[in-house]
Amino acid sequence: MDAPLTxxxxxxxxxxxxxxxxxxxxxxxxxxxxxxxxxxxxxxxxVRAPKRENCVFFAHAAQAEAAAxxxxxxxxxxxxxxxxxxxxxxxxxxxxxxxxxxxxxxxTQAGASVEDLATHLGITSRHLRRIFAVEHGVTPLxxxxxxxxxxxxxxxxxxxxxxxxxxxxxGFASLRRFNTAFVEHYRLQPSALRREGKAKATGLPSxxxxxxRPPYHVDAIxxxxxxxxxxxxxxxxxxxxxxxxxxxxxxxxxxxxxWLEVTFDPNRPQVRLSLSEGLVPATATVLPLVRxxxxxxxxxxxxxxxxxTLPAHACQQPxxxxxxxxxxxxxAVRAVLGQQVTVxxxxxxxxxxxxxxxxxxxxxxxxxxxxxxxxPGQIAAASRDDIASLxxxxxxxxxxxxxxxxxxxxxxxxxxxxxxxxxxxxxxxPGLGPWxxxxxxxxxxxxxxxxxxxxxxxxxxxxxxGEPLPSPKKVLELSQAWQPYRSYAVMRLWRATTPPPTxxx
Numbered sequence: 001m002d003a004p005l006t007x008x009x010x011x012x013x014x015x016x017x018x019x020x021x022x023x024x025x026x027x028x029x030x031x032x033x034x035x036x037x038x039x040x041x042x043x044x045x046x047v048r049a050p051k052r053e054n055c056v057f058f059a060h061a062a063q064a065e066a067a068a069x070x071x072x073x074x075x076x077x078x079x080x081x082x083x084x085x086x087x088x089x090x091x092x093x094x095x096x097x098x099x100x101x102x103x104x105x106x107x108t109q110a111g112a113s114v115e116d117l118a119t120h121l122g123i124t125s126r127h128l129r130r131i132f133a134v135e136h137g138v139t140p141l142x143x144x145x146x147x148x149x150x151x152x153x154x155x156x157x158x159x160x161x162x163x164x165x166x167x168x169x170x171g172f173a174s175l176r177r178f179n180t181a182f183v184e185h186y187r188l189q190p191s192a193l194r195r196e197g198k199a200k201a202t203g204l205p206s207x208x209x210x211x212x213r214p215p216y217h218v219d220a221i222x223x224x225x226x227x228x229x230x231x232x233x234x235x236x237x238x239x240x241x242x243x244x245x246x247x248x249x250x251x252x253x254x255x256x257x258x259w260l261e262v263t264f265d266p267n268r269p270q271v272r273l274s275l276s277e278g279l280v281p282a283t284a285t286v287l288p289l290v291r292x293x294x295x296x297x298x299x300x301x302x303x304x305x306x307x308x309t310l311p312a313h314a315c316q317q318p319x320x321x322x323x324x325x326x327x328x329x330x331x332a333v334r335a336v337l338g339q340q341v342t343v344x345x346x347x348x349x350x351x352x353x354x355x356x357x358x359x360x361x362x363x364x365x366x367x368x369x370x371x372x373x374x375x376p377g378q379i380a381a382a383s384r385d386d387i388a389s390l391x392x393x394x395x396x397x398x399x400x401x402x403x404x405x406x407x408x409x410x411x412x413x414x415x416x417x418x419x420x421x422x423x424x425x426x427x428x429x430p431g432l433g434p435w436x437x438x439x440x441x442x443x444x445x446x447x448x449x450x451x452x453x454x455x456x457x458x459x460x461x462x463x464x465x466g467e468p469l470p471s472p473k474k475v476l477e478l479s480q481a482w483q484p485y486r487s488y489a490v491m492r493l494w495r496a497t498t499p500p501p502t503x504x505x
Contacts, residue, residue: 008059015057019043024269025213025301028080031058033069040064045075062146063137070186071153073193078150078157079211079270082297096121097135100128104144108151108251108284110173114140148172149185151284156193158208159283163190169284207274208287212296214269215319220495221294224323227343228334231351232358232371241266246361246369247326249282256282257372259365260326262290271296278363286326292446295321306485307492311461314489314496322487328444329407330373335440336399336431337392352390357382379404399431419447442487451479451486461493 008015009029018026022044033040033056040058041047058064061077071077082105103117117140118125132140152170155161161169167178167190182190218241225243226236234245241264249256258278262271273290275283291297300319307315325331337353338346357374379387379400387397406429419441426437435452442450452458453476459469462478470478482489 008057012055012057013052015043016052016055019045019055020049022046027211027213027269028082028297029059029213029299031061031064031077031080032056033058033064033067038069039072040069040077041072042075042077042080045072047072047074058137060136060138060143060146061150062143065146065149065185066138066142070188071150076153076157078154079209081210081212082291093131094135096123096128097131100132100140101136101143104140105147106288107144107147108169108171110168110171112144112171144171145181145185149181151287152178152182152190153186153193154208154287155283156190159280161280161283163194165281166190169281171284207272208283209270210273210287210291210296211270212294213298213300215300216264216269216321217317217319218264220317220320220491221323224491224495228347230330230334230347230354230373232354232369233330233373235366235368244366244369245326246365246372247279247286248372248375249279249285251282251285254281256280257361258363259361259369260286260290261366262294276363276365289326292324293326295324295446298322303485303488307482307489309481310489310492311496314461314492317492317495320488320492320495322442322446322448322491324443324446327373329376329404331444332403332407332440333373333379333400335436335443336396336403339396339433339436349390349392353387353392356386356390376404376407395431399429402430403432419449422447442490447487449484449486450490451476452490453479455490457497458490458493461496 009026010018015026015030015032018030019032024044026043028042030043031040032043032045032050034050034054035056036050036054040061056067056069058067061071061080064077065071100117100121103120104112114125114128118128121128129139132138132143136143138146148171152166152172155166155169156163159166163178164175167175170178172178172181179190182188186193219238222236222238222241222243225234226238229236232246234243236243242261244259244261246259247257256279258276258280260276260279261274263274264271271290271294273287275286279286298321304318309315333353334346334350337349341349354371354373357378358371359374361370361372382401384394384397384401387400388394392400410425422441422445423434423437426432426440427434432440435454438450438452441447453472456469459472459475462475463469479486479489
């Protein structure tokens with residue numbers, strides 16, 4: 001039988017063809033429930049494909065679990081990439097429902113409610129339930145329960161965390177509630193799943209797998225991050241396809257400090273995330289940060305289709321991702337320091353900044369990781385002379401202090417903000433211009449449709465040979481064809497530049 005859903009990316013017969021081909025491009029975009037076993041799988045599952053008449057297809061794992069299917073222990077649905085959030089003004093209800101799901105994806109603490117989510121979105125809880133059910137086929141609470149259970153399954157399988165910590169990190173208020181929900185949904189005790197998994201008590205660091213949809217231009221993101229890596233904070237090993245960095249996380253009023261490493265698997269579309277002992281208590285918070293940082297939930301097929309009219313040298317770069325961040329304040333400071341200087345100069349200033357205001361990383365760490373990035377309060381309390389002594393002009397020093405003071409309030413109502421409104425909120429801060437505001441939205445908040453029409457590099461890339469550079473207005477007009485993925489267009493045009501562009505042109 002077929003699921004009566006309209007949000008599937010393909011017809012049921014086409015879904016079955018994708019399943020037979022084990023097409024990883026549809027990983028995380030559809031799931032198959034097998035009626036003869038009561039199990040649901042990802043389309044890439046390596047077991048023999050079930051008969052067509054035994055398949056029910058779903059657009060979300062939550063739909064499969066609401067229909068009483070249990071997750072496959074082999075392909076592990078909890079590893080699948082999530083759905084990339086599409087920003088659109090054409091269908092407000094659809095966009096709100098997608099924003100609601102994104103908010104629920106980030107709720108790892110107990111106590112989140114439909115009313116909280118409705119308030120966050122600025123709509124009534126009744127309207128929220130209606131649009132959510134239309135878009136996702138389940139209620140918000142069913143969706144949240146599935147996300148928490150799959151996170152718990154992920155932690156039970158890939159880490160040595162005690163079951164009690166797994167329950168708390170997955171957002172359950174008590175171990176009893178977690179055990180009850182796990183048994184009801186999966187008909188399996190959490191401790192039994194731990195025995196099935198590989199994560200025995202083998203010590204730390206903890207390691208988890210995160211999947212993505214290919215293609216993924218690994219060299220492009222490693223090169224981009226390497227050129228901007230702050231000394232003491234981040235190191236990139238191009239030969240191993242790995243990134244290491246220090247990180248501070250506050251979760252449920254608990255400060256966690258340590259380091260992480262991500263390594264791209266050369267044979268499979270996945271990365272391995274390793275956490276130091278100090279970050280293990282914040283695993284549930286770190287996971288979505290890393291997914292956004294490396295843009296693991298992007299849909300390359302949709303992005304490529306939107307960018308087909310880019311100049312040929314920029315268009316032929318499948319899998320180029322939009323690098324995000326794991327520390328928004330760090331990247332905001334980096335963006336301010338990078339105004340009107342080269343990438344190398346900005347990196348030097350940022351490294352000095354960290355040496356002056358950062359704190360030592362107390363946990364034993366790999367070579368090159370020695371500091372933690374300063375917190376907003378530290379910078380707000382610094383004097384202009386303290387900052388300017390690092391070779392930072394006084395006006396920019398003031399901008400950094402004002403940014404730190406305003407930081408907790410910035411884009412607090414992002415769910416309802418348009419790109420233009422959010423940009424104006426940032427521009428209102430002294431020392432932040434339109435370029436910096438758009439760059440911050442593009443990378444700090446992972447807005448897929450930010451654009452920088454005044455950027456000289458983009459103007460050069462879009463110029464007709466032998467003619468003057470197009471005006472920012474003309475560049476903005478050209479960019480309309482690449483909506484809603486203009487941030488990706490920026491990344492491709494920058495990468496196509498020889499020599500590479502400055503941070504701010």
